[in-house]
Amino acid sequence: MRHGHTLFKTLCIALLLLAHAIAVFGAEDFSACPQFFLNRTPPAIAKRPTDRALCYDSFAILYSGESKTPVFVAERLNRASIADAGEKRTDKFFADARLRSAERATLDDYKGSGFDRGHMAPAADMPNPTAMAQSFSLANIVPQAREHNRGVWAKQVEAATRKYASRAAGDVYVITGPVYWPSIAESPSIGPGRIRVPKYLFKLVYDQQQNRAWAHWHENSDATKASPPISYNDLVKRTQVNFFPNTSPVR
């Protein structure tokens, strides 16, 4: 009797710990890190079987075990977070142990591929050493054309977004991600793990104070030049993702 009671208590504690672990790591959804999403509401998207929600200190990832890249990465930037940014880069990329080995990218996949390991949530956005280190998870990375990554994307897109957030009155919600050919399976890939190479990259920026949104849309190519942002509605049409449910931003 006494023994049974103790066993029951132990089981209860184990279940609570498990539930807590799932919440912390966001294994099933983004309930552990809603703060990175406008109105604490993640994009409305039909999840594929290998998609996984991952929470980090300063960003959240919906990760695809099919493409072995993010589906999207969400951040919330503001004047304070940008003021804290500027950590020294660690450059320690790593295969993310939170993902099943069959569904994660490895360092080998990118090595010698000819593509840069391009951040979706940029390292330079990160406000502290932990977040900086986490940003080098390959779950936050896509194969990106070298000169695109270091040139127009780094300056006209990433740095420009930081600059905007540093001057914004309130929070700026940013969602960055890859776009593939109509079928991921037909998309080119790198490495033994067949990491898919995006056809396009987008970065959606939303200023909550002004209810304004715009999106950078770039072909993942060394030849890509700076281009004016597209509208929120155009991005929704091109990606078929309702990024901001129940919100209608203006341009």
Added chain:
DNA sequence: CGGCGGGCAATG
């Protein structure tokens, strides 16, 4: 031009 952000690769 130097500095910065984003990388790669060779070396100990």
Added chain:
DNA sequence: CATTGCCCGCCG
């Protein structure tokens, strides 16, 4: 493993 040097594009 960490360090170092190098490259690139862009900005002021």
